[in-house]
Amino acid sequence: MSNRPTVLIVDDEMRSLEAVERTIDDEFDVRTASGAAEAERILAEDWVQVVISDQRMPGTSGIEFLKGVRERWPEVIRMIISGYTDPGDIIEGINEAGIYQYITKPWHPDQLLLAVRNAARLYQLQREYDLLAVEAKVAAPVLERQLAQRREQLKRVFRMEEIVRAEGSPLDKICGLTRRIAGYDIVVLVTGESGTGKELFARALHYNSLRADKPFVVENCGALPDPLLESELFGHKRGAFTGAICDRVGLFEQADGGTVFLDEIGEISPAFQVKLLRVLQGGEIRPLGSNQRRMVNVRVVAATNRDLAEEVRAGRFREDLYYRLSVMHVHLPPLRARPMDVPLLAKRALEWAVKLHGKPVKGFTDEAIAFMQDYGWPGNVRELENEVQRMLVLADGEYLGKELLSAPICASGQSGGEELCSTSWANGSLRERVEKMEAHILLEVLIRHAWNKSRAAAELGLSRVGLRSKVERYGLERKLDS
Template sequence: MANRPAVLVVDDEPRSVEVIARVLDEEFDILTATAAEAALRLLESQWVQVVLADQRMPGMTGVELLAQVRERWPDVARILITGYTDPDDMIRAINEAGIYQFVAKPWHPDQLLLTVRNAARMFSLQREHDRLSIEMKLLGPTLETRLASRRDKIRKGFHFDTLIRATGSPLDETCRVAAQVATFDVPVLILGETGTGKELLARAIHYGSLRAERPFQAENCGAIPDELLESELFGHKRGAFTGAVANRVGLLEQADGGTVFLDEIGDISPAFQVKLLRFLQEGEIRPVGSNESRQVNVRVIAATHRDLAAEVAAGRFRQDLYYRLSAMVLDVPPLRRRPGDVRLLAEAVLAQLSATHGKAVKGLSEDALACLEAYDWPGNVRELQNELTRALVLADRDRLGPELLSPRVLAGAARREDPIRVAGTDSGPLRDRVERVEAAILLETLLRYRWNKSKAAKELGLSRVGLRAKLERYGLAPGSTTRSH
């Protein structure tokens, strides 16, 4: 596939290199090296956007390698795979090698893929920033008009109307209130399950506000320890701690005049809650290691998957901080409460994935869409994106059918749409409960095989006659997944 980002994987364990390459090679061109010296030679001759290095390697550690990469190829994104648990070690590594992000062992494939994907995106944005900076110097006022047009496109791209939903969706009310709130400079707390799109809503609020021309900065507060979070938000002075070899401007100062989005705010420690409360009360930040405070003017939008009111009642979250953050509270409904949105979301996500991966498809079949609409989506939009990515990768025709969906989704859809299902399988006589399970298994298998009875019977260990008898008994036929009960 042309124009894919190139990723260099460096690890002295060939098996580790192989596993990482397998996770990434659907989206990236992979280069590999089992020693730091070999990696540097590759970088001298190859165009690489991201370097992913293991910390523990003989001769030269991952941090030492990435420090050299930073010096010689500063715009290459650097990721370290490590077992670090000491925040001082992590901060030192960040300062010495300018590491974009850590991947902790043992890592999860989805986490690794998302980290590398974001790093490649950061590389592209940095190159675009550098290009625009050069153009600005050369073109002066001429470029300002072009940049203004670009800002308008960004604002439109994060408008409330771009939050995909069907007419009458439960998300309509959330967006209506959010649009009203956007123009008032008050803190907003967004509640919702993981993967529902809370950050997209926060960006829409920012770009619908009077601060739209100023920066939008986002931080996941649940992903890093207090020491790093304080440095990320408030910044630090050179020499403030071991490894702090240069001053760092925190996100709050970077966003001065704009908006800061604090995701997973419910996960911060009681100690950091005090520091954040002081900032919200005073509007001042004090970088780590500094004796001087600085005034910053930012709007704070926070989000969490937790019930913060319950956390306050349980004594795990400060009541005064809760009230500071929740001048307005918005609730993003989970996807299972928005079944009418699934079709539109699936079609839009598939179109975007098709363009991203350069694999043209016409869309999803009606049976596939019916299965998607019948599934509960506990992982919400993020799970839907992963499911459609999998289906697109496996597709061998231009319209995606239900056979490309994962067994988890098919089984979940079959359980919900089983024509004989009156209640769950956890109640009623044993025979009825067993029959409900059997019908769901039959439906899931037939969906995977596009109602090819010969293949389904073979997998289930049944004869065609036996399978046909069971289908008649349970009233199963093509289109069962679309029946309403």
């Protein structure tokens, strides 16, 4: 059985019929008929992809014949050859017959062959589309169930109760606040140092809200220049800029009904701040290169590690946009301000790393946990997760001990200044509290710069002599290289 497409040629003139057959029979299986009745019998018995009919035939014209083909075999691609150079007189019939190609006499062999190739390809594409439509219809209920299961799983994962924290952690109040505001469609600004989990809280806001069944999309505003950021968020029309070869739907439209998380919002330029303000005020977006505005229904959660109030005072951030973004403000404390959370976070990070690397261990030694709690974690939770992963990779035994910790973490535990890495400056006189805080800052900067006096002094705005004086005063001199 041939795999070539089958083409039926219908013409009452034998010479014309043979001419068409000779033109295409190298690439197609050809059937011929001298009239409409014979052609319909072939269509009923054979699998035909393309029909080519002459217009002028005795009895039934080509147009009338192809109208019948459309009714009985609608999937067959229909073509007509006519001596009319202007099809205006029969245009209504052409439309009723759903004719794919109108070819005038005299036709060129290459023109006819190309037209038949395209018709056969169109038939194949239609068939593939129909098969995909059937498969999609069958698979749709399964996909909907899987999507619903995934949503329920995410709702469980991002419950406030699942956010890792110890009893009495500063996060307790923050989780309570997040739970209270999650159900209200207000803009939320999440601030905090890098690595404190701002995106985690943004997802918790979304999956504890009435929008939980709709999309949650993320964009890092500091990673793209203005034109690309505008395209990512609002979309663009084809030809809007070099490389825009097709229309693109932006994240605001993709998230319609859901939540858009704008990370590093403090990095956007003043020009883009104006465009974002317009969206927040009116809920309208305009894709690049388009004259039409579109309404979107999204909740915006923004995040930054900058002090936006200070950025406003410095003239780098619009005051009206700041107040629009900070309808509700959630500030996440750094990890050094909640050392009681470190053991639980380390345990969770270890569970994840074990699954990732397939290297089971039982946990941490008490000494390792103590050292980790004493450390200031300038990189916050992200740094802790990376440290745990590093320890697991280097481990040989069942428990991760302090010998696997990085040098800065070991140094913080050896300083003898246990109180310096904690929040104990909350007690004592004002002078004592200030001194403890100053000593803590000195220690943290020295550790971060691997005890390099010049770099630490430069960051703190001190001279090298001034730094040494303070280090000696707080009993840290034994940690410095001579």
